[in-house]
Amino acid sequence: MEKTLTIKWKQHSILPGFGISLGFTMMYLGFIILLPLSMIFINTMAMDWGDFWHTVTEPRVMASYKLSFGAALAAGLINAVFGLLIAWVLVRYEFPGKRFIDGLVDLPFALPTAVAGIALTSLYATNGWVGQYLTILGIKVAFTPLGIVVALTFIGLPFVVRMVQPVLQNLEKEVEEAAASLGANRLQTFMKVILPEIIPALMTGFALAFARALGEYGSVVFISGNMPMSTEITPLLIMTKLEQYDYAGATAIAAVMLIVSFLLLLVINLLQWWANKRHIRD
Numbered sequence: 604m605e606k607t608l609t610i611k612w613k614q615h616s617i618l619p620g621f622g623i624s625l626g627f628t629m630m631y632l633g634f635i636i637l638l639p640l641s642m643i644f645i646n647t648m649a650m651d652w653g654d655f656w657h658t659v660t661e662p663r664v665m666a667s668y669k670l671s672f673g674a675a676l677a678a679g680l681i682n683a684v685f686g687l688l689i690a691w692v693l694v695r696y697e698f699p700g701k702r703f704i705d706g707l708v709d710l711p712f713a714l715p716t717a718v719a720g721i722a723l724t725s726l727y728a729t730n731g732w733v734g735q736y737l738t739i740l741g742i743k744v745a746f747t748p749l750g751i752v753v754a755l756t757f758i759g760l761p762f763v764v765r766m767v768q769p770v771l772q773n774l775e776k777e778v779e780e781a782a783a784s785l786g787a788n789r790l791q792t793f794m795k796v797i798l799p800e801i802i803p804a805l806m807t808g809f810a811l812a813f814a815r816a817l818g819e820y821g822s823v824v825f826i827s828g829n830m831p832m833s834t835e836i837t838p839l840l841i842m843t844k845l846e847q848y849d850y851a852g853a854t855a856i857a858a859v860m861l862i863v864s865f866l867l868l869l870v871i872n873l874l875q876w877w878a879n880k881r882h883i884r885d
Contacts, residue, residue, distance in 0.1 A: 647854045647858045655855050658852045658856065662832065663835070668859070671817060673748075675755060675813050679813035681752070682809070685760070686760055686763025687801070690763070690768045693768060695771070711760060716821025720822040723822065724750075727744035750828075755819055755822075758815060762808045762811040763808035767804050771801065779797070782796045803875055813868075814864065827839075
């Protein structure tokens, strides 16, 4: 008696069209993301290793790396703290003008970055509305690294607020009341009950704000002053090399930024995965 061997080529699912949708998804990601990114490395390969290393390790370039990553990290941490505070106030309290303030959070999304840069520079310059009073205190914002952090904080705030806000809205108040009834004070309730729930969203918002800040150009170019070795960010340096038709040098610096950014975001995602896993286990 012969047995027929049947091969199951396709596993049917409840929702059809998986193959076609996956194909379109991969094609879209390939054309929109992978292909442009691959061109960075292809153009960089036109340089030999010595020229590449000399280009990406010049003192001026190294100073721009330090400023760009440091300012982006500082702005991301500031947004993580104050973004959580703003999300908490918008979710937990009712007050006049709440809808207006909630709408203001999205303003950096809609405002052109160049307009934001001009507005911040006018505001924090030594003769600006805020800058003139900070100058009296010996604090200079415009045309300093501090001004860059201010600009990056401005454009990155909505990411944290909009990531944390829905999580806070979905938290059941009964859980907090149960913790309070068991003797937990406010700090213990926040640290043991609320914070573990919002940490994944908070880290996602921080990662998005950090990534956005790394590539920001329009709002920073005005308030930074663009002084080499002092307030010159890496995106501006890339633009300068492009204007000089040094495409290989520009893509070499961009490749370093891309690799380091990918590694940092990978670490952040691993930390987020670890926090999720620990929360589920607890």
